[in-house]
Amino acid sequence: MNTIVLLFLGWLTAGQPSAGPISMTLDVDATDAPLKILHTTATMPARGGAMTLFYPKWIPGEHMASGPIANLTGLHVFADGQELTWRRDLVEMHAFHITVPAGARALTAKYDYVVTAGGAFGAAPSTNAKIAVINWYTVGLYPICDSPAAITVTATLKAPVGWKHGGSLDIDRVEGNTIRYAPTSLEMLNDHPVLLGEHFRSIELWPAGSPAGEHAIDVVADSEWALDFPQKRIDAYKKIVLEERRVFGNVGHYRKYHWLLTLSDNLGAFGVEHHECADDRVAESTFVDDDSAKRSSLLLPHEFFHSWNGKARRPVGLMNGGYEQPMKDDLLWVYEGLTEYYGELLAARGGLISAAEWIEEIAADALTVSEPGRAWRPLQDTADAAPFLYLAGGGWAGWRRSTDFYNEGTLIWLEADVTIRALTGGKKTLDDFCALFHGQNDNGRVWVKPYDATEVYDTLSRVAPYDWKGFFEKRLTAKSADLPLGGVEAGGYRYVFSEAPNMFTDPWALDGGLNAFGSLGIHVGADGLVDNAWPGFPASAGGVSSGMKIVAVNGRRFSIEEMRRAIAASKTASGPLELIVESGSYFKVARIDYHGGLRYPHLERIPNKPDVLREIAQPRAK
Numbered sequence: 001m002n003t004i005v006l007l008f009l010g011w012l013t014a015g016q017p018s019a020g021p022i023s024m025t026l027d028v029d030a031t032d033a034p035l036k037i038l039h040t041t042a043t044m045p046a047r048g049g050a051m052t053l054f055y056p057k058w059i060p061g062e063h064m065a066s067g068p069i070a071n072l073t074g075l076h077v078f079a080d081g082q083e084l085t086w087r088r089d090l091v092e093m094h095a096f097h098i099t100v101p102a103g104a105r106a107l108t109a110k111y112d113y114v115v116t117a118g119g120a121f122g123a124a125p126s127t128n129a130k131i132a133v134i135n136w137y138t139v140g141l142y143p144i145c146d147s148p149a150a151i152t153v154t155a156t157l158k159a160p161v162g163w164k165h166g167g168s169l170d171i172d173r174v175e176g177n178t179i180r181y182a183p184t185s186l187e188m189l190n191d192h193p194v195l196l197g198e199h200f201r202s203i204e205l206w207p208a209g210s211p212a213g214e215h216a217i218d219v220v221a222d223s224e225w226a227l228d229f230p231q232k233r234i235d236a237y238k239k240i241v242l243e244e245r246r247v248f249g250n251v252g253h254y255r256k257y258h259w260l261l262t263l264s265d266n267l268g269a270f271g272v273e274h275h276e277c278a279d280d281r282v283a284e285s286t287f288v289d290d291d292s293a294k295r296s297s298l299l300l301p302h303e304f305f306h307s308w309n310g311k312a313r314r315p316v317g318l319m320n321g322g323y324e325q326p327m328k329d330d331l332l333w334v335y336e337g338l339t340e341y342y343g344e345l346l347a348a349r350g351g352l353i354s355a356a357e358w359i360e361e362i363a364a365d366a367l368t369v370s371e372p373g374r375a376w377r378p379l380q381d382t383a384d385a386a387p388f389l390y391l392a393g394g395g396w397a398g399w400r401r402s403t404d405f406y407n408e409g410t411l412i413w414l415e416a417d418v419t420i421r422a423l424t425g426g427k428k429t430l431d432d433f434c435a436l437f438h439g440q441n442d443n444g445r446v447w448v449k450p451y452d453a454t455e456v457y458d459t460l461s462r463v464a465p466y467d468w469k470g471f472f473e474k475r476l477t478a479k480s481a482d483l484p485l486g487g488v489e490a491g492g493y494r495y496v497f498s499e500a501p502n503m504f505t506d507p508w509a510l511d512g513g514l515n516a517f518g519s520l521g522i523h524v525g526a527d528g529l530v531d532n533a534w535p536g537f538p539a540s541a542g543g544v545s546s547g548m549k550i551v552a553v554n555g556r557r558f559s560i561e562e563m564r565r566a567i568a569a570s571k572t573a574s575g576p577l578e579l580i581v582e583s584g585s586y587f588k589v590a591r592i593d594y595h596g597g598l599r600y601p602h603l604e605r606i607p608n609k610p611d612v613l614r615e616i617a618q619p620r621a622k
């Protein structure tokens with residue numbers, strides 16, 4: 001990618017190879033993937049004197065220093081077959097220093113990547129008895145230099161016998177169970193994960209040569225039954241491709257696009273975007289079960305949207321130039337916020353969910369970000385602090401706040417969309433901004449162009465003149481319990497609560513818990529663990545805090561159903577709701593003075609106001 005800008009050349013690269021391109025090979029043996037270990041041999045030109053091998057640290061799409069260095073094991077380094085000693089850098093612990101004998105030609109590193117139970121995103125468990133998701137950056141030591149874009153890698157991948165493979169990386173040839181990939185830059189290789197699996201299916205949505213170009217869903221699953229998608233779901237994804245491209249004026253910055261879908265109950269639930277593919281992981285039954293399919297419907301449209309918003313057009317602070325260089329996440333309210341808005345919306349335009357269900361999803365988003373922490377931490381800081389907020393667990397999320405630029409981003413970009421429509425009498429929409437901002441020329445090739453906030457405001461003003469800087473800054477810097485519901489209200493709806501469930505208040509990972517934020521101000525796991533108690537809400541006022549475990553409800557053994565029944569019955573109960581909670585090795589009775597019953601968020605029509613939200617949800621592609 002020739003538009004990559006090199007913003008920083010740190011001390012680490014001083015004295016390292018920088019003159020001219022580097023070619024290396026990376027041979028990954030995944031035959032032991034079911035044993036949760038991958039073996040790698042990396043071979044590169046040797047250069048006499050000091051050399052540094054680097055393990056990727058700041059990972060594009062993950063927005064943080066999440067390269068799983070702790071899982072790099074079994075390292076041996078050789079120069080022309082002679083083993084060398086290595087020493088880890090004491091400050092930059094992803095770097096390994098070696099001294100190469102003068103005259104040595106080839107440097108070879110042999111090492112393993114162990115798949116462990118912890119980790120998030122690409123560092124999450126990635127292999128099991130039937131599946132391996134290969135993220136090259138987890139197995140890729142390379143000679144540190146000015147830019148990973150300047151390193152050409154010829155990679156091979158040996159799969160377990162009988163397993164099939166999917167992905168959008170160009171293949172040179174397949175020999176037995178070894179896939180030989182065409183040479184590509186290290187940057188592109190790391191942007192193209194590969195799926196391996198015994199139960200595999202590649203669903204062609206649009207063929208190469210069609211007006212939309214090549215689009216597919218490559219799927220691995222823990223079972224054959226999980227691959228048996230209903231045709232209506234496949235048809236909806238075909239439509240989503242067209243709807244999504246339509247937003248950008250039918251201009252894309254990829255040669256082909258494959259969703260890489262993993263269906264398993266033990267390999268995590270998340271998505272990571274790439275230019276020409278996405279690593280999407282959901283529960284095993286997700287695509288054969290209508291309810292689960294709807295709850296997770298935002299995921300694939302969201303990651304596809306990133307091909308434009310995040311990969312092609314990228315915040316300048318994320319154009320770090322090398323995996324050792326820190327990322328600045330301050331514009332994630334555009335990168336992720338706009339993508340979250342459209343991910344949910346395009347699921348409706350494509351028919352995965354109805355317009356009414358999309359409107360329910362917006363209400364669920366509003367509940368998620370209504371936690372008390374918004375009174376001290378402005379939304380901007382949830383983006384600035386994203387490198388640690390993504391991984392911050394262990395309770396107290398309601399007071400700490402989470403990566404709220406996703407769900408609050410939906411509300412704010414909805415308001416931007418509704419505002420553009422109002423300012424232009426319905427002639428322009430946020431789609432026009434996307435076509436201008438992301439849908440620039442260079443159709444059909446991988447392309448990166450950085451942006452800053454000023455370009456966002458200026459482009460919005462080209463669509464509809466307005467004080468967009470003031471609009472966003474007000475919402476990004478507010479420290480207030482008030483939600484940004486201007487788009488909902490100007491869109492013809494008001495935010496209300498009722499006993500009727502909202503399917504989107506349960507996360508798409510389907511953890512079997514109970515979202516009682518609207519009533520008691522807590523979320524309870526299936527085992528009774530209170531993983532998030534909002535300070536100032538009824539449960540907290542009654543003495544329940546994050547990390548406690550509910551063992552009994554009104555004197556009866558805890559279950560999610562019992563808990564739900566007790567909250568519903570609180571409406572007519574004369575006394576408080578009584579919980580026995582375990583805290584460490586102690587028990588106590590918490591009496592919660594709450595009589596509001598079950599409360600779930602919804603959007604209700606404001607009579608006689610135009611229904612702008614339904615208008616927004618209308619399909620647009622021919």
Ligand SMILES: [Zn+2]
Binds near residue numbers: 302306
């Ligand atoms: Zn995203």
